[in-house]
Amino acid sequence: MRIPERGRSRDEVMALLERAGASDLPWREGKTFAYVYEGGRDVEDVAKHAYMRYLTENALDPTVYPSLLKFETEIVAMAIAHLRGDKDCVGNFTSGGTESCLLAVKAARDYARKERGIAEPHMVLPVTAHACFQKAAHYFDIGMTLVPINPQTFKVNPYDMEAAIRPETILLVASACQYAHGVIDPIPEIAAIAQRRNLLLHVDGCIGGFLLPYFRRLGAPVTDFDFAVPGVTSISMDFHKYAYAPKGASVVLYRSKALRRHQIFTAATWTGYSVINPTIQSTKSGGPLAATWALLHYLGDEGYLRFAERTLAATRAIADAIRRNPHVRLLAEPESSLIAFTADDFPIFPIVDIMRKRGWFVQPQLGYMGSKANIHLSIDQSTLDLVPQFLPDLEAAIEAARSANLRLPEEMRAMLASLSPETFTPETYRQLMALAGTSDGLPEGTAPINLMLDAMPPEVAGIVMTEFFNDLYVQPREAPAAA
Template sequence: MKIPAKGLGRDELFEKLAAFRAHDMPWRDGRTFAYVYDPGPEAESVIHRAYTMYLGENALDPTVFPSTLVLENDVVSIAAAHLGGDDEVAGSFTSGGTESILLAVKTARDHAREARGIREPELIVPETAHAAFHKAAHYLDMKLVSVPVDPATFKADVTAMREAIGPNTILLVGSAVSYAHGVVDPIRELGALALEKDLLLHVDACIGGFLLPYFRRLGAPVPDFDFQVPGVTSISMDFHKYAFAAKGASVLLHKNKDLRRHQFYACASWSGYTVINSTVQSTKSAGPLAACWAVLHHFGDEGYLELARSMLAATRKIVDGIGAIPGLRLLARPEMNLVAFTSDEVSVFHVIDEMKARGWFVQPQLGFGSSKENIHLSLNRRALDLADDLLRDLGECVVIARKLPPPGGDLSALRGALASLDLEKLDPPMLGHILREAMAATGIAGASLPDRMAAVSEVLNHLPPPLRERLLVEYMNGLFQSRVDGA
């Protein structure tokens, strides 16, 4: 595709953009239980106005746009107070949880280089830790040690993490909450371990950090997880989740500035302007920052407490309702509004397809470690109003799923073929062949997806994770492509 010879008129341009969205999930109806966090129309209008006010301001250099420094200091201060920090806590506004986590890992790496002379650093994470830690280790050329969790609670096994510590360990990780199961790792025990071993401890509170303090105030039994816990040295928290800010809005907080300085990057060794970056990005719109500041002040503490009250009530109602549906069971009792449930009697992937046919988007999670394949719900602002409809449809979809044949057919031959594969010897042509065969078997043609995804999910669920990853890279590499013929 090329730049059009003549520019489009305003109406035609926006008609095209609207047409592109025809098959996107209509998330404003509240029936999408992943990926989006709807603040409601009034807050959305506030966010849009603040975002566009600062769309053109460049947050790269606060000496040119000092208002961005005011906004960031305010947002970081709010986050520090919210997470039990004192005046020593220092932080930065980032584009999202992944950037916050990547910077936390970089901080630990550079701190260990300076303080301990470690050149081959390792971080230890529970197997439930977010994939962003794997990504950070990959980007920063570090070793990640993944440790099994308690198979009943899906919380970090502190004894197993202790046993995994070696001479090159620089960082321990815990989640509050873990995305997959909605539970808080034993942060107080991890903090004690970090102090004993003189290690840094990062708490990934990207999805839980904002809402958990409100749930605690409403009487929910929320375990300790923030800077009040001895041993915690950094925390990541997203605002674009349950603070309902515009994407991307996150914050990384450190116990003090001495740690935060390892996060920064400076370069004077070139012929252009001297570079000093607090985050991964250099040039960046101040729109997300201004929108975050605006939504925090729009709702205020009382507004967020009421939103939390509704989501806590929805969580309790939906968790109890799932437990009453024959054939379904919770993987863990959630400590926030993230719910994971599975079945030993029907295919959860069939249930997901049936729910989608009724206008619900619920998220599939493949099996990994001690966690069986399951359905994941991120309960939103409107979940309480929709709970009865959701539970009714869920129960009916389970009944339908019982009558359907196993998705993907007989996968015994696939298991046999996989057992003889040497993943180290699979080159791109062979991976492409496997991908085409798998796509043909599950009904995928080119870049299109079938209406029902159960067979695709079932096949992926039977693949070893390393092969899943390599096939998905091949698929995504083909999905995003340039067209230079003008078509």
């Protein structure tokens, strides 16, 4: 496929864009329980206006665009105050939670190299910690130990975290809250261990960090997790979730500049301009910064507290309905705005496809690393108005999934369970995709492939997903049709 020989009119291009998005999730309807967060049309309008105003400004060099430096330092200051930091705390704006967590790990690695002389660093994290920490270990060549969690509470035992510490351990990781089940790790106890063992502790507050302080103010029981806890040395928090900023908008915060210094990359040993990168990105649009700053001023603390109250009410209403249903159960008692529920007597995955046909997107989660296959819901303030529609549809979907009772034949389950990374071949992958009905692009339904993935060892499922995405991102077979 080549660049079009001749350009099209603006209207033609806009029409092509609209046609391309015809099959995307209609997230503005409030029926999407993952990936997006709906603040309302007025919030979206403010964010887009601010974003477009600073779209072409480059946040690479704050001396050229002092407005972007103003936005970043003020956003970070608000985040520090929100997470009960003091005057010594510092931080930076990033493109999202993954970048924030990568930077915290990179800073810990370089700090340990300089201050402790550790050449082969290692970190300790619960199996429920976000996968981006495993990405950090992979990218930065850091060893890691994944610590199992309590199968009833889905929280890590602090003593198990301490038992996994080695002489070369540089960092402990905990979540507030963890994504899969919506619970908060015992951070005060883990922080005490970090202090006693002279280790850094990063708290991943990407999805919960902004919302949980509001839940606390609304009377919900919230485990302390922020800079008010001695021993917490860094925190990540996203604004593009419950602060309703456009993606990507996050911050990584440190208790001191002495630690943050190890996050910064500088290169003077080349012939070009001075390279000083506080974050991973170099050239980057000022749009996310401006939009986040604008929304913090537009909604204010009172507006965010109102949104949090609605989110809390919606979460409680949905959790209560799941508790009342005899055929499903909560995996854990939600401590934030995230719910995970499962079934013991029938496969849970068909609920995803049934709900999709009814206009709802709910997220499947595989039964790995001590968790059971489940459905995940990220609940938003806009959900509150739709609870009366959502709950009857969910009840009907549960009943339909029970009736369908879609299961893999035992012979297939045994075959899938026997697969190993060592013997897995491209031909194995092609056979699996044919069995799942995904040999030619995206499947119509997700239940068959999720049932198959759930039956495989996690390491094999990872290979399958890698191959699937490697096939998905290829050159288009033909040019796009004219508008």
